[in-house]
Amino acid sequence: MLRSCLARLRTLGALRGPRGGARPPATDTGPALRLFSSEEVILKDYSVPNPSWSKDLRLLYDQYMKKCEDGSWKRLPSYRDVAHLDSKLIKEEQMPQARIFIRSYEDGLGFEFVMFHNDVEKKTVCLFQGGPYLQGLSGWLHGGAMATMIDITSGMAASIGERIVTANLNIDFKRPVPLYSVVVINSQLYKAEGRKLFVSCDVRSVDGKTLYAEATSLFVKLDPEKSST
Numbered sequence: 001m002l003r004s005c006l007a008r009l010r011t012l013g014a015l016r017g018p019r020g021g022a023r024p025p026a027t028d029t030g031p032a033l034r035l036f037s038s039e040e041v042i043l044k045d046y047s048v049p050n051p052s053w054s055k056d057l058r059l060l061y062d063q064y065m066k067k068c069e070d071g072s073w074k075r076l077p078s079y080r081d082v083a084h085l086d087s088k089l090i091k092e093e094q095m096p097q098a099r100i101f102i103r104s105y106e107d108g109l110g111f112e113f114v115m116f117h118n119d120v121e122k123k124t125v126c127l128f129q130g131g132p133y134l135q136g137l138s139g140w141l142h143g144g145a146m147a148t149m150i151d152i153t154s155g156m157a158a159s160i161g162e163r164i165v166t167a168n169l170n171i172d173f174k175r176p177v178p179l180y181s182v183v184v185i186n187s188q189l190y191k192a193e194g195r196k197l198f199v200s201c202d203v204r205s206v207d208g209k210t211l212y213a214e215a216t217s218l219f220v221k222l223d224p225e226k227s228s229t
């Protein structure tokens with residue numbers, strides 16, 4: 001029912017959202033999104049604790065939720081089904097199958113994360129716990145999984161709600177990340193030049209003492225005049 005409803009709304013072009021699985025900051029921490037006044041569709045928000053979250057992830061989540069109380073930080077909800085709903089690149093019948101891949105795993109097996117955004121400081125922080133399906137070398141998180149989370153977190157620092165793509169991403173992997181551990185991904189927009197948005201990022205352990213990775217990235221706002229984008 002939900003899927004057919006979504007497919008219908010997609011066909012109508014009624015739903016829109018940024019890439020990357022996260023949406024603009026919610027005004028509350030509610031788990032649902034109201035999409036359509038006459039035909040309400042409830043999407044599950046995955047950026048809330050579930051039983052697979054470790055104690056570390058829960059504690060950090062609580063700390064950031066506290067920071068949200070004065071409005072300076074906002075939790076970014078994220079969904080599984082809403083990717084790029086006005087896409088003309090895939091067939092209508094393929095749309096119900098399309099999922100945001102970082103939300104495609106069952107709880108605890110893949111990407112468990114929540115992001116918080118500070119609009120004044122142009123910062124986005126992601127609290128990320130990598131599950132067993134993200135293994136690279138034995139016992140460690142695959143670097144590509146880490147790169148994915150750096151990309152998405154940096155993209156949210158660059159721009160929320162605008163259509164941007166990653167043009168360039170440079171990562172120095174300093175230490176391997178143990179599977180199941182929680183890391184803190186800190187990203188900051190430090191320069192904007194026309195359509196270009198420059199972001200710096202680091203990935204640290206919960207206590208901040210271990211630096212796992214550093215990255216810089218360039219995002220480009222899509223130019224509506226150009227047909228290829």
Ligand SMILES: CCCCCCCC(=O)SCCNC(=O)CCNC(=O)[C@H](O)C(C)(C)COP(=O)(O)OP(=O)(O)OC[C@H]1O[C@@H](n2cnc3c(N)ncnc32)[C@H](O)[C@@H]1OP(=O)(O)O
Nearest residue numbers: 018019020151152155156159165166167168196220223229
């Ligand atoms: C919000 C949630 C997070 C979002 C995360 C999204 C993550 C993704 O998966 S995105 C998918 C991966 N990325 C892509 O597929 C992008 C593919 N590339 C493109 O579409 C195009 O090359 C695109 C849009 C980046 C630029 O094309 P176009 O719009 O024609 O602009 P173009 O004129 O070439 O470049 C614009 C400016 O960016 C610069 N630029 C473009 N690419 C690069 C690059 N790789 N390195 C440095 N500078 C670059 C250009 O030099 C130009 O600079 P200036 O304005 O100073 O002359």
